[in-house]
Amino acid sequence: MPTLHDTDNSMAFPILIGDIGGTNARFAILMDANAEPKQFPILATADFPTIDEAIQTGVLDKTSLQPRSAILAVAGPIKGDLIDLTNSDWVIEPHAMIRGLGFETIMVINDFEAQALAAASLGPEHLEKIGGGEIRPGASRVVVGPGTGLGVAGLVHARHTWFPVPGEGGHIDIGPRTQRDYELFPLYEPIEGRISAEQLLCGRGLMNIYHAIAEANGTEPVATTPSEVTSHGLDRSDPAAVEAIELFVTYLGRVAGDLAMVFMARGGVFLAGGIAQKIIPALNEPRFRAAFEDKAPHSAILRTIPTFVITHPLAALSGLAAYARTPARFGVSTQGRRWKA
Known part of the structure; x- marks a missing residue:
């Protein structure tokens, strides 16, 4: 066989x-x-x-x-x-x-190849735009999805064909930039001695951020699951959860901007997965796009690249169906x- x-x-x-x-x-x-x-x-x-x-x-x-x-x-x-x-x-x-x-x-x-197929085939009714920029037709795209892990895929267009580019982009390094980052990064749980993007930008990553904030503040954690951190952060009932969501969104913006430059993704960056859908209110606040665009000397390029949350409840299946229909x-x-x- x-x-x-x-x-x-x-x-x-x-x-x-x-x-x-x-x-x-x-x-x-x-x-x-x-x-x-x-x-x-x-x-x-x-x-x-x-x-x-x-x-x-x-x-x-x-x-x-x-x-x-x-x-x-x-x-x-x-x-x-x-x-x-x-x-x-x-x-x-x-x-x-x-x-x-x-x-x-x-x-x-x-x-995330399937998520990339979805990014090439979903209509605007399944996309929530975050910030400015416009899709350039035929230009490369990127899909970033915080979930159980952090998935990343590129999407390149050539010869009238979309080519998904899978990889392990979620395991790139991420480091501190602000004074608060320098306080928290020593408290983040590393993986074999380093902080990868996935150590902060997934369900357990959100807990990693939350626990580090509580430790730095000398407080006891209230939330015990990522969904509790999300809900307490969005309703502002737990200060540590509020900051955890703010940092999560900031780090996601930084990583999404890095990947946009890697692929020169003038066709857009698409945020996939349930976490992104749940935190749309936080993503719509200025800090996500500010972190995404803060890429001197190329900030002007980043400002032209649109970002979207994929809101289709079964986006990967939609991408697979699009492929199955017209491979x-x-x-x-x-x-x-x-x-x-």
Whole structure:
């Protein structure tokens, strides 16, 4: 049962599409190129020992449809026939999945590749603009998504085709700039001796910031989860949570601006994931764009680059559906990532 290394991106309908994150898994079935995806309830990855069992129990047992193909977007690098998820115990074994679940073809891509596909295909009704700047058609784009981790992907347009560029941009270094930063950075929990962007810009990163603020202030933490920090910060009922959200937004602006320069993303920077959607009021305050644009000597360029929050509740699935309908529109590599019965 060889892995395909071809350039034929077409897959047989019906197609199961899945967005597999560290915490949740989202699935839908696309009947044909003109249909809207049939969505299924969101599954918690911790509730199932394997992805195969989650698909069988959470999808196939709940429908008479039998997908012939599957396109799965996963949080983690895709190397070989055993694909470990970065923030989950699930392991994807495409050959075993074909045998056990009856698929003819399986394709696996990076989860933020799927978010990049969404950034190329979502309409304005699913985007909340933050600050100034305008999209330059055909220009590069960037997707940044704080969630269970910090996902990053680029999107490059050439030859009438969108090429998603996955990577591990969430693990770049981030350092102090202000006096308050210099007080807090020694208190942030590092990873192997350094502070990466992901150590601050994800769910546990928000807790990292919050606990450092409480320690610096000599106060006891009130919130115990990222959602509590978010809610207390937005309603201003906990001063440490208020500052945590302010710093989170500032650091996100800095990192988003850095990535905009890396890709010269004149097509826009798109913030994905549930955290960004929840903190839109904080992102709309001046500090996010101020941090994004504070990139001397290139601040004038950054001021022309628009930033958006993706508000579609299932953006990655939307991106996968767009790819499944018209794969020729996207330059998604299948080499080493496509398996056939």
